[in-house]
Amino acid sequence: MEFKPNQGGLNVANDLTHLTSHIEQVRQRLAQTAATERSLVQELGDALKRFDQDTLQNVRTVAADHEARRSGILDELHALAGSIGTFRPVREPVEPVAISPADFFEQNPDRLNRDVAAENGHPHAPAGDWRQATKNVSYQDELDFLLKNGHLLIDKSSPH
Numbered sequence: 464m465e466f467k468p469n470q471g472g473l474n475v476a477n478d479l480t481h482l483t484s485h486i487e488q489v490r491q492r493l494a495q496t497a498a499t500e501r502s503l504v505q506e507l508g509d510a511l512k513r514f515d516q517d518t519l520q521n522v523r524t525v526a527a528d529h530e531a532r533r534s535g536i537l538d539e540l541h542a543l544a545g546s547i548g549t550f551r552p553v554r555e556p557v558e559p560v561a562i563s564p565a566d567f568f569e570q571n572p573d574r575l576n577r578d579v580a581a582e583n584g585h586p587h588a589p590a591g592d593w594r595q596a597t598k599n600v601s602y603q604d605e606l607d608f609l610l611k612n613g614h615l616l617i618d619k620s621s622p623h
Contacts, residue, residue: 546609 562570
């Protein structure tokens with residue numbers, strides 16, 4: 464038997480040429496894939512930068528709007544604080560009279576039992592019962608008065 468170099472695919476020179484071209488094709492595809500991925504990463508980075516800038520601008524806008532609303536509310540509260548107590552009727556001065564505690568409670572028997580007065584819905588609960596006093600306050604009447612007299616201005620164009 465004679466050895467023939469082209470039999471059975473044992474031609475090394477031809478196989479190496481074919482392998483070299485295959486390696487070159489894989490290298491070109493790899494370079495193309497890397498370039499495509501590099502451009503995709505760059506586009507993603509640009510999109511994230513735009514998103515960050517938009518988010519920052521939105522946060523600044525919300526903060527400015529909040530500060531404007533807060534300032535308006537603070538101005539209204541200052542106006543309200545300045546007007547507190549202006550609705551009470553002027554009382555005539557009363558001469559203080561010296562009276563003993565026994566005489567006082569004799570003349571004012573309802574002051575002896577504070578709990579009974581508060582439970583019965585007494586319109587003028589005994590002194591020191593601040594919880595009952597807060598229940599008797601009508602903020603709506605005061606708000607209506609301020610709005611009617613122009614002391615409290617509300618911007619109708621505001622969404623809130």
